[in-house]
Amino acid sequence: MRTVLDARTSSAYGSRSRGGVHSVLDVETALAAADTAAHLRDRLADGEKISGPAARRAITAAASTPRFEGRIVPRTFAKKAAKFLARDGVVLYDNPDAFLICAFKHENALCDPEPDATAPRQYACQTDCGNTVRTDRHARDMRERADEIDQLAAAAPERIARRLRRNADSLRVAADAHDATAQSAEDLA
Structure with missing residues (x-):
């Protein structure tokens, strides 16, 4: 709203x-x-x-x-x-x-x-x-969304499928970046 x-x-x-x-x-x-x-x-x-x-x-x-x-x-x-x-x-x-x-x-x-x-x-x-x-939940959700996008890409025309796969790849890269840099609350305090 x-x-x-x-x-x-x-x-x-x-x-x-x-x-x-x-x-x-x-x-x-x-x-x-x-x-x-x-x-x-x-x-x-x-x-x-x-x-x-x-x-x-x-x-x-x-x-x-x-x-x-x-x-x-x-x-x-x-x-x-x-x-x-x-x-x-x-x-x-x-x-x-x-x-x-x-x-x-x-x-x-x-x-x-x-x-x-x-x-x-x-x-x-x-x-x-x-x-x-x-x-961590956001990273899991990004990976799940990337998997959903890959399924859409499998049924899409090639040019659209390439864009969808790039989108899925960028979500996985962001999730991997989180995993590489994530810290516990105690470590950041």
Whole structure:
């Protein structure tokens, strides 16, 4: 929804800037970010390894982000959510389509966020960004997706099959890079 209702395109006609639906998006985004931090904290506690330029920042963020326990969200939570999202560098955004977590820090972002943005543009995620973090689960998911793409390539015309195989190969290279550089949370602390 944040992509569709980007503040640049939806803050004019029929909207009141960051009020209305955008405050609801802030609440949902803050809850999703808290879930991402909690899941990362749990996976690291289970021994999963982490890699990427923002790995240390992600470990710190995961340790300091409160867990949402399913309480009722009051109207006043929208302001708290906006304040939570404004914590530059310590809010984690899961991007399963890019097989990574973004430890969003505005100055490092390659997704070209607006000057006052508090969240990355997940549809414009760049894998070589300084905010990226990968876990062992991301590497496994990349390999599974590469296998699926290889199956598609087997049934595709040759020119398309070559592109698909290149895509699958790049996913495997990224997964191998994670395996080569991944460390436990204790090693990074």
